[in-house]
Amino acid sequence: MLCQRTIRKPVHAIGIGVHSGRKVRISMRPAGENAGITFVRTDTEAPASVPALAQFVSDTTLSTTISSGNVQVATVEHLLSALWGLGIDNLVIELSAEEVPIMDGSAAPFIDLINSVGIVNQSAAKQYLRITREIEVKQGDARALLRPYAGFKASYTFVADHPVYNRYPKQATLDFSCTSYCDEVSRARSFGLVKExxxxxxxxxxxxxSLHNAIGIEDDQIVNDGGLRYNDEFVKHKLLDAIGDLYLLGRPVLGEFVGFMSGHALNNKLAHALLRCEDAWDVVTFGENERHGVGEPIMQPEASVF
Ligand SMILES: [Zn+2]
Incomplete structure (x- = not known):
């Protein structure tokens, strides 16, 4: 049976919020079966929790913020992307301020942090959200869709006529039955034009x-020493973001995501559109010898494999 997972023991780190600029301490703790992923603000009068679910998204300006009442947690997408990559279903994430630390602008430091304490299988079956019919959302020229697929595949295309972007791929399609998220995606950093x-x-x-947590782009060059980590790092980061945003569906998706110029707002609109259409998805688990779709067994994410 494919089982739910949490971390073996608590792990902590300190960083800064990329938007607030404020120092923040993050503590990740194991959570019980079927608990899901929950953020807890420890700097409020009483500890206040916000579930990592699309229904709690309150802002999508340059990052994804979730809120419950007047308690908010900003920039959740890179951490959630890492948790998807490691197949973590249940976790408590405590924060001493309003924003998840940006670390190096990618998901890799969260992967390393969790791998340093280890991951444990729990006894309950892992639940997947299986897409059963196509759902598409649009906003101007941008669009995003989810459609049935046996496994998880993600494509992204961005359009930007800029001397630097023009030198690198603007499109990527990754099938995670044969692509390692940790190796091929998790190290992709945020990026932006310095003049903006x-x-x-x-x-x-x-x-x-700063250049410690983003790729800075000037007129016709990348400012960071060492350049890019992947030749297609820009488009890979957009996929990393989309994977994190989609993990707010509360379960890993079995299906195909296609994004065209989409960002956090459209990703969240897609999640809401999907959840509204109950005939477009179901929840499935996989037993010992069960297979899905065209006959390939579902891969349980592993740090080195998924
Ligand atoms: Zn991002």
Missing amino acids: LPQAHAINRCLGS
Whole structure:
């Protein structure tokens, strides 16, 4: 049987919020079967929790923020992407401030942190959200869709006429039955044009942004020493974001995601559209010898495999 997973023991780290610029301590703790993923703010008067679910998304400006009442948790997408990559179903994530630390701008530090304490199988069956018919959402020229697929496949295309972006792939399709999330996706960092930073600062965003946690792009060059980690790092980061946003569905998706110029807002709109159409998905588990779709066994994510 494919089982639910949590971490073996608590693990902690300190970083800064990329938008707030504030220092934050993150503690991840094991959670029981079927508990799901929950954020807990420990700096509020009484500890306040916010479930990592699409219904709690309250803002999608440059990152994904979830809220419950007046308690918010910002920039959840990279951590959730890492948790999807490691197949973590149940976890308590405590934060000492309003934002998940940005670390190096990718999901890799969260993968390393969790691997340092280990992952344990629980006894309950892992639940997948299987797409049974296509759902598409649009916003201007941007669109995002989920459709049936035996496994999980994700494609992304962005359109930007810029001398730097023009030098690298703007499209990627990854089938995670034969692609390692940890190796091929998790290290892709956030990126942005240096000249757009003042605009972000004007709306209190990117206050903690630096070359330590993002790829900075100037007129016709990448500012960071060492350049890119992957030749297609830009488009891979967009996939990393989409995977994190989709994990707010509460269960890993069995299906295919296709994004065209989409971002956090459209990803969340897609999640809501899907959840509204109860005939477009079901929840499935897999026993010892069960197979799905065209006959390939579902791969349980492993740090080295999925
Ligand atoms: Zn991102």
